[in-house]
Amino acid sequence: MEQRKLGRSGLTVSRLGLGLAALGRPGYVNVGHGADLAGRTAVADLEGRSHAVLDAALRAGILYLDAARSYGRAEAFLASWLSARGIGRAELTIGTKWGYAYTANWQVRADEHEIKNHGLATLRRQWAETRATLGDRVDLLQVHSATLASGILDDASVHDELARLRSDGEVRAIGLSLSGAAQAETLRRAMAIGSDDRPLFDVVQATWNALEPSIGSALDDAHASGMGVIVKEALANGRLVRGVEADRIAEQARRLATTPDAVALAYVMERPWSDVVLSGAISVEQLRDNVAALELHLDDEARHALNAMAVPVERYWRERAALAWN
Numbered sequence: 001m002e003q004r005k006l007g008r009s010g011l012t013v014s015r016l017g018l019g020l021a022a023l024g025r026p027g028y029v030n031v032g033h034g035a036d037l038a039g040r041t042a043v044a045d046l047e048g049r050s051h052a053v054l055d056a057a058l059r060a061g062i063l064y065l066d067a068a069r070s071y072g073r074a075e076a077f078l079a080s081w082l083s084a085r086g087i088g089r090a091e092l093t094i095g096t097k098w099g100y101a102y103t104a105n106w107q108v109r110a111d112e113h114e115i116k117n118h119g120l121a122t123l124r125r126q127w128a129e130t131r132a133t134l135g136d137r138v139d140l141l142q143v144h145s146a147t148l149a150s151g152i153l154d155d156a157s158v159h160d161e162l163a164r165l166r167s168d169g170e171v172r173a174i175g176l177s178l179s180g181a182a183q184a185e186t187l188r189r190a191m192a193i194g195s196d197d198r199p200l201f202d203v204v205q206a207t208w209n210a211l212e213p214s215i216g217s218a219l220d221d222a223h224a225s226g227m228g229v230i231v232k233e234a235l236a237n238g239r240l241v242r243g244v245e246a247d248r249i250a251e252q253a254r255r256l257a258t259t260p261d262a263v264a265l266a267y268v269m270e271r272p273w274s275d276v277v278l279s280g281a282i283s284v285e286q287l288r289d290n291v292a293a294l295e296l297h298l299d300d301e302a303r304h305a306l307n308a309m310a311v312p313v314e315r316y317w318r319e320r321a322a323l324a325w326n
């Protein structure tokens with residue numbers, strides 16, 4: 001698989017990465033999550049599933065793995081896999097996130113699945129938890145779902161601590177992930193934050209897909225300024241594969257003799273600013289289908305069909321917020 005440098009972070013990544021949001025816990029918002037797991041949600045079941053998908057990712061040449069404190073046991077499953085397979089530090093690039101705590105207690109239904117806090121105490125507590133789980137294996141530490149309202153853009157004490165973690169060599173790069181209708185504005189504000197005479201954020205992780213491309217020009221600018229760009233939710237949480245929005249993509253997939261996920265992922269990978277596109281595969285079969293996107297060349301008919309799918313940004317995020325945990 002083609003490798004790239006993740007902007008000024010200097011980290012080596014592959015064009016496709018693997019995210020662990022759907023693998024680390026029994027409940028998630030991706031549309032077919034509960035059906036995919038079919039009740040096999042014991043810790044050992046999900047650990048075995050995670051290891052199988054990680055094995056397949058490594059075989060396919062995936063070099064970037066993406067976790068978070070709030071993805072249930074994702075960091076622990078990643079740690080047990082690294083140790084069981086004897087994978088050395090130089091072989092993979094690992095990112096994780098702080099800022100949401102997992103609160104679902106291994107249940108699919110919960111009053112609150114995750115609680116957000118972007119203060120200094122949470123950063124310190126969650127970074128200690130990550131270090132206790134993954135040791136020195138984390139290359140990239142990201143703020144989880146930074147928004148204009150979350151306080152992270154205005155808290156100099158958090159900026160200083162993130163810069164210190166990087167300058168002390170505890171992590172190699174600092175990033176932020178984005179969420180919500182103001183992704184572009186949040187990114188532009190984050191790009192202006194500097195610490196120690198350099199930009200604080202080396203990397204941005206954002207949602208960009210055929211339904212929600214509104215952050216495209218901000219990502220283009222971020223990439224041109226030297227930031228590494230990771231794209232998440234490229235399949236709109238599975239909505240581009242199952243559900244009403246999937247019909248137009250399915251039609252193109254039939255014409256191009258491939259699967260809808262490959263069409264939607266190839267569409268994202270065509271963006272010159274996209275360094276890594278995350279696969280959210282929950283099975284070896286989904287991962288295999290996703291990897292096929294690397295060999296797929298879209299034609300103009302497919303591009304036109306996907307260009308026409310964008311929905312108003314507020315509507316996209318309203319529908320995203322209404323996705324049921326399953």
Ligand SMILES: NC(=O)c1ccc[n+]([C@@H]2O[C@H](COP(=O)([O-])OP(=O)(O)OC[C@H]3O[C@@H](n4cnc5c(N)ncnc54)[C@H](OP(=O)(O)O)[C@@H]3O)[C@@H](O)[C@H]2O)c1
Pocket residue numbers: 018019020021022030031032033034036066067097144145177178179205231232233234235236237238239241242259261278279280281282285286287289290
């Ligand atoms: N705020 C943040 O920082 C944030 C937020 C979200 C995600 N992320 C990161 O991005 C990663 C990817 O996000 P995502 O899982 O939402 O990505 P996504 O690519 O939008 O959706 C992935 C889902 O698409 C469906 N799918 C994929 N391939 C398929 C196939 N061949 N056939 C049928 N269905 C298929 C599966 O859902 P079903 O089978 O369940 O339908 C899969 O779980 C996460 O793991 C996480 O690392 C970060």
